[in-house]
Amino acid sequence: MSSSPRILMCAPTHYGIHYEINPWMKTERQADHALAQLQWRALRDQLIAAGAEIAEIAPVEGLPDLVFTANAALIFKRRAVISHFKHVQRQGEEAHFRRWLGADGFEVFETPNRFSFEGAGDALFCGDTLFAGYRQRSDALGHQQIGELLGVRVLPLELVDAYYYHLDTCFCPLAPGVAIYYPGAFDDYGRRVLAAHVPTLIEVEAGEAESFACNAAVVGRTVITNVGCADLHRQLRTAGFTPAETPLGEFVKAGGSAKCLTLRLDGEEAAGWRV
Numbered sequence: 001m002s003s004s005p006r007i008l009m010c011a012p013t014h015y016g017i018h019y020e021i022n023p024w025m026k027t028e029r030q031a032d033h034a035l036a037q038l039q040w041r042a043l044r045d046q047l048i049a050a051g052a053e054i055a056e057i058a059p060v061e062g063l064p065d066l067v068f069t070a071n072a073a074l075i076f077k078r079r080a081v082i083s084h085f086k087h088v089q090r091q092g093e094e095a096h097f098r099r100w101l102g103a104d105g106f107e108v109f110e111t112p113n114r115f116s117f118e119g120a121g122d123a124l125f126c127g128d129t130l131f132a133g134y135r136q137r138s139d140a141l142g143h144q145q146i147g148e149l150l151g152v153r154v155l156p157l158e159l160v161d162a163y164y165y166h167l168d169t170c171f172c173p174l175a176p177g178v179a180i181y182y183p184g185a186f187d188d189y190g191r192r193v194l195a196a197h198v199p200t201l202i203e204v205e206a207g208e209a210e211s212f213a214c215n216a217a218v219v220g221r222t223v224i225t226n227v228g229c230a231d232l233h234r235q236l237r238t239a240g241f242t243p244a245e246t247p248l249g250e251f252v253k254a255g256g257s258a259k260c261l262t263l264r265l266d267g268e269e270a271a272g273w274r275v
């Protein structure tokens, strides 16, 4: 097995705003197709420059959000818990991700009991604890059952703001005990849970959260975000990370950015460990 971080991506050949399933999406605010291809390729190049190896799943017509591979599954070691999307518009993606991950050699599990579960969009390891966002897209009880299946501790976090509908839009682990977060996406209890379990929390301001500052792709100490996250980048440099930016505005129109466009295949539990 290769030692560089392996990341799954899907080219935006069939990407577009074809329906509205989160408050960012407006079908009348369509993505610029050519620009989306350029932005996606630039992100891919930056990930490779940071040391990642990219695997690609074939794009499928009629599944515009397949580009957001973070939602394929939760990866833990060589196991993949395949997502069961809340919205019917994305449920067609499940079979493609299941087939690809199975063919790649993962032991594939279904989301238990048909709960809604949106993979690494809503379930992120920080150290050996799985932080799990619920209410908007994934079910809290489903997270607990997935934790039992994998034998890991789960800390559920309620997502209270519809704009931050996946955990990876407002929380990003960088290393064990270190994460980026946007406090406004959580309630008091969630903020207390985070403070108690993640000693170093890097706070994102509201304006930069809207630029998807928290939706960063992390490769070793490199942290790649959309443009417009200068304050976060300053904090990251102070904390010893190497921030990088690339414009991803065409994907923000669908409610996604760098992290959403990537799935760590060497395991979310590994994200940030190679520091």
Ligand code: ARG
Pocket: 021, 022, 025, 065, 068, 070, 071, 090, 120, 121, 122, 166, 168, 169, 254, 255, 256, 257, 259, 260
């Ligand atoms: N349009 C997609 C949706 O609403 C965006 C998914 C973004 N992915 C993520 N991991 N946050 O489902």
